[in-house]
Amino acid sequence: MFDPALQRFMAMRVSTYEHFKPTPKTVAWGICLIVIPMLGYGYLLKSSREEKEAIYRRGEIAYHDRRFKFV
Template sequence: MAGGTANVDVVKERAAVRAAIKKEFQKQVTNPHRHGSAEGGVLFDPAVQRFMSMRATRYDHFKPTPRSSLIGIAMLAVPILGYGWWMKTSRENFEAKCRTGQVAYADREFKFA
């Protein structure tokens, strides 16, 4: 049981350090008197800069792979073809019911006009 409480203590300590770092960052970013101390108006954070650079050059470094191609097909072609197949079969089923007399003429909604 002692190992479990030590683990919880480590997690709490990391959370406290993370909260202190966030608080200091917010304090520096929102300080209205920074421009007077000749520090400039921008707080440079290397992690934020790497993230923004990654987002700006995402497509410059993209290399198509079979996996990315399959994901593209799955996200684009499969829904379109599936919806087309569903529309075709529902139309055929409705027409078959109309032709065999399962749907009376007065009860038809004419939704496939």
């Protein structure tokens, strides 16, 4: 059975990227939704790992009390 509305919908989904034009608004959305969270999460992981490493190197936590002994 041929449904014209469904056919138009499927054609629209296929050709979305052919008609996409980057604008300052779409670039800002991409930066806000992709780049900033990735950089923020990376910084959070790096700073927490460096803090734990400094505590381990100073000897404030004994080896048998560490959570990850082989990492």
